[in-house]
Structure formats: C-alpha cells, structure tokens
Amino acid sequence: MLVFETILLLLLGAALLSMLAGRIGVPYPTLLAVGGVAVALIPGVPRLGLPPELILALFVAPVLLDAAHDTSLRDLRANWRPVLSLVLVAVGLTTIAVACVSRVFLPDMPWAAAIALGALLAPPDAVAALAVMRSVAPPHRIRSILEGESLLNDASSLLVYKLAVTAVAVGGFRVVDAVPAFALVTVGSVVVGWLLAVLVGRITAPIEHPAIATILQFVTTFGVWIVAERLELSGVVTIVVFGLTAGRRASGSSRTSVRILSFATWETMTLVLNVLAFTTIGLQLGPIMERLDGGERATYPLYALAILVVVILVRLAWVLVYGASHRLSRAPGDAPRSWTATFKSGLLVGWSGMRGIVTLAAALALPADFPYRDFILLVAFVVVLGTLVVQGLTLKPLLHALHFPPDTIVEDEIATARSAAIGAAMQVLDGEPGPAAERLRHEYREALGVARAGEDPRTSSDNALRQRVLPASRHALDTLRSAGTIGDEAYRAVEQELDWLELSSRPAESA
CATH class of the missing domain: 1.20.1530.20 (Na+/H+ antiporter like fold)
Structure with a gap:
C-alpha cells in the first residue's frame, strides 16, 4: 500500500x-x-x-x-x-x-x-x-x-x-x-x-x-x-x-x-x-x-x-x-x-x-x-x-x-481543407432539391469551421442526407493529404470537425 x-x-x-x-x-x-x-x-x-x-x-x-x-x-x-x-x-x-x-x-x-x-x-x-x-x-x-x-x-x-x-x-x-x-x-x-x-x-x-x-x-x-x-x-x-x-x-x-x-x-x-x-x-x-x-x-x-x-x-x-x-x-x-x-x-x-x-x-x-x-x-x-x-x-x-514573423501555414491549410470539404458536400447536395437539402447546405457551411471538440454543432432534421454528404467530404480531405496539399495537422483538425458533425447526426449511436 x-x-x-x-x-x-x-x-x-x-x-x-x-x-x-x-x-x-x-x-x-x-x-x-x-x-x-x-x-x-x-x-x-x-x-x-x-x-x-x-x-x-x-x-x-x-x-x-x-x-x-x-x-x-x-x-x-x-x-x-x-x-x-x-x-x-x-x-x-x-x-x-x-x-x-x-x-x-x-x-x-x-x-x-x-x-x-x-x-x-x-x-x-x-x-x-x-x-x-x-x-x-x-x-x-x-x-x-x-x-x-x-x-x-x-x-x-x-x-x-x-x-x-x-x-x-x-x-x-x-x-x-x-x-x-x-x-x-x-x-x-x-x-x-x-x-x-x-x-x-x-x-x-x-x-x-x-x-x-x-x-x-x-x-x-x-x-x-x-x-x-x-x-x-x-x-x-x-x-x-x-x-x-x-x-x-x-x-x-x-x-x-x-x-x-x-x-x-x-x-x-x-x-x-x-x-x-x-x-x-x-x-x-x-x-x-x-x-x-x-x-x-x-x-x-x-x-x-x-x-x-x-x-x-x-x-x-x-x-x-x-x-x-x-x-x-x-x-x-x-x-x-x-x-x-x-x-x-x-x-x-x-x-x-x-x-x-x-x-x-x-x-x-x-x-x-x-x-x-x-x-x-x-x-x-x-x-x-x-x-x-x-x-x-x-x-x-x-x-x-x-522575433519570428507570423506563420499562418497551418491556418491557411485548414481553410483550404474546409473549402474542399464544403465543395464536395455541395456537389452532392446540388442533386438534392427541396428544403432539407437547402437547410443542410446552410448548416454545413456554418458548422464546418466552428465545430470543435466538446462543442455540439447544429443538427439537421434530415440525418440520412447528411450521412450521404459526409463521405464525399472525407474523400476530398483524404485526396488533399495524399497530394501533399495539406499536412497532417490541418488534416486532423478538419477531420475532427467532420467527426463531430457526424456524431451530432446520430446521438443515440454515439452515446
């Protein structure tokens, strides 16, 4: 003891x-x-x-x-x-x-x-x-x-x-x-x-x-x-x-x-x-x-x-x-x-x-x-x-x-990754007419960039639609890292934002 x-x-x-x-x-x-x-x-x-x-x-x-x-x-x-x-x-x-x-x-x-x-x-x-x-x-x-x-x-x-x-x-x-x-x-x-x-x-x-x-x-x-x-x-x-x-x-x-x-x-x-x-x-x-x-x-x-x-x-x-x-x-x-x-x-x-x-x-x-x-x-x-x-x-x-000058490499790469993830999502949603798709377009742009660990992004009433959109964003993120456009620090940051978006759409499973 x-x-x-x-x-x-x-x-x-x-x-x-x-x-x-x-x-x-x-x-x-x-x-x-x-x-x-x-x-x-x-x-x-x-x-x-x-x-x-x-x-x-x-x-x-x-x-x-x-x-x-x-x-x-x-x-x-x-x-x-x-x-x-x-x-x-x-x-x-x-x-x-x-x-x-x-x-x-x-x-x-x-x-x-x-x-x-x-x-x-x-x-x-x-x-x-x-x-x-x-x-x-x-x-x-x-x-x-x-x-x-x-x-x-x-x-x-x-x-x-x-x-x-x-x-x-x-x-x-x-x-x-x-x-x-x-x-x-x-x-x-x-x-x-x-x-x-x-x-x-x-x-x-x-x-x-x-x-x-x-x-x-x-x-x-x-x-x-x-x-x-x-x-x-x-x-x-x-x-x-x-x-x-x-x-x-x-x-x-x-x-x-x-x-x-x-x-x-x-x-x-x-x-x-x-x-x-x-x-x-x-x-x-x-x-x-x-x-x-x-x-x-x-x-x-x-x-x-x-x-x-x-x-x-x-x-x-x-x-x-x-x-x-x-x-x-x-x-x-x-x-x-x-x-x-x-x-x-x-x-x-x-x-x-x-x-x-x-x-x-x-x-x-x-x-x-x-x-x-x-x-x-x-x-x-x-x-x-x-x-x-x-x-x-x-x-x-x-x-x-x-006195090193300000370095915004990671911040710029995070912005690039977010834009690519949002762009991939919008391509999927462009083929989905109706208020649910429009609502998700607005929410996706807002949440991807304010979502952080410990915060709960807004949820959409059409969770099934969101589950179709997220894989496209993840694929775009993987493509950027494979091409060397972004590093792993930016990749992990945006990946975490996508993770919280996904978890917020199925609270029963994540619990």
Whole structure:
C-alpha cells in the first residue's frame, strides 16, 4: 500500500506542478524534474523502481507511437536533408564526442560502454521544446523539424546504444561486423512494423465499441514492441513505422466514435506517462548518490557537468555550421521550408536540444553489472536535468528575442481543407432539391469551421442526407493529404470537425 499511496501522491503533485508551470510560463517537464529532485531529497521517501527491461517499453513505446501517428510525411519529405543531418550527423557527433570525453576522464572505461553513454545522451526530447513553442506560435517549419527529429533520432541513437550494450555483453565487436547487423535490424524492423500495422488495421477496423478499441490499441502498442524485441529487432524503429503507417489510414477507415474517444484517451495517457517519466528523472538522484562512494562523489559530478556542456555545444555547433554551409551552397528556392534558411532558425533548433524520457529510460535499462553503470546513470541524470533547466527555462525568452514573423501555414491549410470539404458536400447536395437539402447546405457551411471538440454543432432534421454528404467530404480531405496539399495537422483538425458533425447526426449511436 505504501508504494501505491506514493504513486498517487506523485501523480497529484505532478498535476499541481503542471498547472503551476502553465501559470508561470515554465515548461512543465522542467518543473516536474526539479520537483522530483525535491521529493528525492526528503528522508524516508520510498524508492520507486521498475525492472530495466520494462522501462523502455512502458515509457517510450506509447509516446513514440502517438508522435509517429501524428507526424506529417509531407513535412518530413520536404525537410528530409536537415532532419537527416540531425538524426544521423548530430547524433553521431554527440555519441563520439561524449565517448571520447568519457574515456579522457575514465581511461579504464570500455569503449563500448562509453559509446553506449554517448548514444543514450544523443537524442533530444522534443516534449519540453514543443510545450514551450506551442504557446508562442513558432514557425511551422521549425516545429516540423523538431517533431521529425525527435521521432527518428530515437531510432538511430537507440540502435547504436543496443549494439554497444551487446558488445559489452559479448566482449567486443568490430565495425565490419556491426554494420551488416545494423542494416539487417533496421530493414527487418521496417518490414515488421509495416506488416503489423496493415494486419492490426484490418482486424480492428470493424470494432464499434470505443472502450474496447482503445484497450486493444494500447495492448497492440506494447505487443508490437514485445514482438520486435522477441525477434531481436529494434522496438523503436518497429513502433515508429507502425505508427506512421497507421496514421496514413483514410478518414473513413475507422469508426468516428472510436476515433474521437480514443484520441482523447491517448492524449491523457501520454501526458500521464510523460508526467511520470519526468518526475522519475528527479527521483533518481537519491539512489544514484547512494551508490557512489566518497571518492567518486568528488569527481563524477564534475565529469557529468563537463559532459553536459559537451552535449549542448556539439549540437549547437553542428546546427549552425550546417546551416551556414547550406546557405552558401543551396540551390535557388531550396531554403524557405527549412531551418537552414536563417541564422535565427538555426539558433532556435540548436538550442532546442533538451534531453528527457528516452535518455533516462535507456540509462535505467542498462544491466545491473554494466561497466560504470553508476557513472552513466549520474551523467544521464545531470544532462537531462541540466538541459531541462538551462535550455528549458531560456527557450521561451529566446523565441521572443528572435522575433519570428507570423506563420499562418497551418491556418491557411485548414481553410483550404474546409473549402474542399464544403465543395464536395455541395456537389452532392446540388442533386438534392427541396428544403432539407437547402437547410443542410446552410448548416454545413456554418458548422464546418466552428465545430470543435466538446462543442455540439447544429443538427439537421434530415440525418440520412447528411450521412450521404459526409463521405464525399472525407474523400476530398483524404485526396488533399495524399497530394501533399495539406499536412497532417490541418488534416486532423478538419477531420475532427467532420467527426463531430457526424456524431451530432446520430446521438443515440454515439452515446
């Protein structure tokens, strides 16, 4: 009961801190991590821990799937060069730099262990950055870059991390042996993720009960991760491909009531997992310090602070150098949708490198007998907490200081999507004479644009006619996304409006 009561108190405290963070304009991950440190320093607080093999699955799998489902492939394709420069080069440089610095500080540290430390520190966590930027409306292209990076760099860094951990277990490895294994794991994970997405989509599409469908979604999420692990593939890559594939399903491929309620549940659950993860970051301070002896206490924290500086500077330096080189050599018209377009954009992207849930989970998931595990845990804690505090608290002032011009890309795309949906509906109604069709024409134009989650659009007396109109609008919406005219953010916004219109026409079914 004590552990259960402690978890309830932590959730309550985290909820209150998140509310406070919104009021004072501080990113909630920063405040939660600091709050976790404060709790860890209270004498007698129970030590909460999870088996290492469960940590990545519990904290990472649902959050990655949710992010992948909402990621716009169009925006990824438009920004693939700068995204890959962050996913591959920035991650690689950070891994190498951290490994080399760690070996300078601790010459006896195996190279594989040093590389594992660099790999788990390499991927930035976009949760904190996006929590800040969504409140100040940054350019859409920068949000797209950070969302795509946070999705893909987890895969690249954790693949390196997994190979390094395996190398420690077997006593070493050669690069010529690791590259084919790396490629095989990647390709296998992509194939399995796609196949599972197609299979699960066909099985779950006919389900009409929202609660059952949502439960199956969560079971499937963890099941996909477990299947990948059992096949010795990458759970991260498999989950990302699974989510990207599932997110491309047509609007009419699932039940409207299922989609509305499951989206709300997923938003709540991913927030709870993030809250627990960032709170857990702070709670690790006590156990980490308890395992360090007196001599190590004097040197390890200093080494950790030095590595924190390295992690921040390597990313910032690469982003600025890459941006400058791209501006000097870019082809005409190549810059507007990329953060390489201006120095200001590069500075913001380079400073949005806060570490979080993936770094902490990967560090905690190391085997108990892993070389220098306590040092790695301390460094991971210092880097995560340090970036959340230093960069998290300064990102919003930096955004204001850079004075980005207003960006209306998403709003313009939503307007385009609404016009197409209304136009498709009007084509159906033009062949329907009489007052019912005229009434629905007026109502449709009014409701599609004011309907929001939680609001109940006006209903028509001719619900059967409406059920004929909505599929045409959904088809028009799917066509716009497939053609790349609109991104997934605009697509989801108008899809939700159509969902509420459909539910309002059959209240008995939606209930």
